[in-house]
Amino acid sequence: MGMTISNKRRLWLHRYAIFAALWIVALIFFGAQVKSTSSGLSVPDWPNTYGHFMFSFPWEKMVGGIFWEHSHRMIASIAGLFTFALTVATYRIDDRKWVKRLSLSASIAVLVQGLLGGLTVLFYLPTWLSSSHGTLAQIYLCIVVSVAVVTSPRWSDAPATSPDGGRISLRSLVLATTGVIFLQLIFGAVMRHSDAGLAIPDFPTMFGSWVPPLSDARLAAANHELRDLGLLWKRGMQDISAAEMFSHVLHRAWAVVVTIMVLWTVIRVRRERAEAAIRRPAFLLLGLLAAQVTLGILTILTEKQFTVASLHLLNGALTLATSVVLSIQVRHLLRDPNRDAVPVHQGRPRVAVPSGRALEADEVGA
Numbered sequence: 001m002g003m004t005i006s007n008k009r010r011l012w013l014h015r016y017a018i019f020a021a022l023w024i025v026a027l028i029f030f031g032a033q034v035k036s037t038s039s040g041l042s043v044p045d046w047p048n049t050y051g052h053f054m055f056s057f058p059w060e061k062m063v064g065g066i067f068w069e070h071s072h073r074m075i076a077s078i079a080g081l082f083t084f085a086l087t088v089a090t091y092r093i094d095d096r097k098w099v100k101r102l103s104l105s106a107s108i109a110v111l112v113q114g115l116l117g118g119l120t121v122l123f124y125l126p127t128w129l130s131s132s133h134g135t136l137a138q139i140y141l142c143i144v145v146s147v148a149v150v151t152s153p154r155w156s157d158a159p160a161t162s163p164d165g166g167r168i169s170l171r172s173l174v175l176a177t178t179g180v181i182f183l184q185l186i187f188g189a190v191m192r193h194s195d196a197g198l199a200i201p202d203f204p205t206m207f208g209s210w211v212p213p214l215s216d217a218r219l220a221a222a223n224h225e226l227r228d229l230g231l232l233w234k235r236g237m238q239d240i241s242a243a244e245m246f247s248h249v250l251h252r253a254w255a256v257v258v259t260i261m262v263l264w265t266v267i268r269v270r271r272e273r274a275e276a277a278i279r280r281p282a283f284l285l286l287g288l289l290a291a292q293v294t295l296g297i298l299t300i301l302t303e304k305q306f307t308v309a310s311l312h313l314l315n316g317a318l319t320l321a322t323s324v325v326l327s328i329q330v331r332h333l334l335r336d337p338n339r340d341a342v343p344v345h346q347g348r349p350r351v352a353v354p355s356g357r358a359l360e361a362d363e364v365g366a
């Protein structure tokens with residue numbers, strides 16, 4: 001049977017959303033390289049580049065840090081245009097109100113993101129602003145990925161088929177896992193933008209000990225050792241503060257929490273014998289987590305080789321996006337068996353009707 005025109009348009013909307021998501025993945029990598037190569041202020045003005053309009057800045061001057069900072073800006077501006085087009089296309093092609101709103105929120109996210117990026121330059125990269133810029137980038141990616149998921153031809157509004165049992169439902173578990181991963185991204189961003197990524201140079205031990213160096217005496221000894229190792233020069237020889245050391249320890253400790261949550265989720269997905277739309281993102285999540293921990297350890301052992309650090313950030317974004325996809329699919333396809341059950345002793349049973357209005361039982365003669 002041939003495809004109707006409206007189905008064809010929807011398929012193209014879905015494909016375009018995937019393309020936009022891939023563009024944003026590339027954008028995040030370039031953004032990560034700006035920080036990893038300390039190129040953040042190599043273009044001092046914004047929105048212009050050395051007084052030039054962004055797209056007429058001469059190519060031969062794209063050297064060193066300017067290459068990363070300026071290409072990040074250009075790729076970001078194009079991502080903005082792609083995203084506005086995605087929103088317009090969604091409004092024209094998809095008739096579900098919530099999908100339109102979701103797509104609109106992607107455009108709002110990219111606008112705010114661009115503004116935050118510009119402000120980081122104008123305010124000389126304060127930690128809180130750079131960390132917010134890093135975090136919103138990941139939210140933005142997740143929104144566009146969500147648009148791609150819900151516009152897929154395989155997405156159907158048919159009622160859920162599989163039940164979701166257990167004391168803690170998989171529906172809740174996937175949300176908790178996504179929340180835990182999101183927190184880890186924030187902890188990572190704060191650590192990275194306060195230049196505390198190498199506050200502890202060894203792994204899994206911490207200055208040769210299993211106890212985190214959080215006491216005053218240990219912190220002083222740690223700073224002494226970092227000075228000897230030459231690991232403070234990137235931060236203008238400034239000592240690691242107690243809060244910065246804490247942020248580093250927190251990121252390492254939280255990785256254990258992330259690992260437990262992801263393992264728990266994957267085991268539950270296996271046990272539920274869930275369908276492929278759920279199994280696939282769950283196993284991908286497990287693979288991405290393994291890569292993420294490996295890249296995190298390598299970031300430390302290579303003393304923050306810049307591509308390794310950027311790949312760790314990029315893979316972190318993919319991990320979060322995959323967890324979001326898993327959450328969407330689980331919440332779409334699995335339903336808590338108790339949710340729709342009629343409570344026997346809690347007043348009159350209610351019957352749902354297609355209009356969305358709930359009828360009282362006596363209205364339908366029950």
Ligand code: HEM
Pocket residue numbers: 036134135181184185188189190191192193195196197198203251252254255256258259292293295296297299300304309312313316317319
């Ligand atoms: C478990 C999952 C993990 C996730 C999801 C994660 C995520 C992230 C992200 C997103 C960033 C950068 C944030 C930003 O700049 O916006 C980051 C930074 C960092 N992470 Fe992780 N991470 C994980 C585990 C680990 C582990 C196990 C280690 C090593 C012990 C590690 C070491 C680091 C370091 C050193 C940085 C700072 C890099 C720099 O300063 O350039 N991470 N992490």
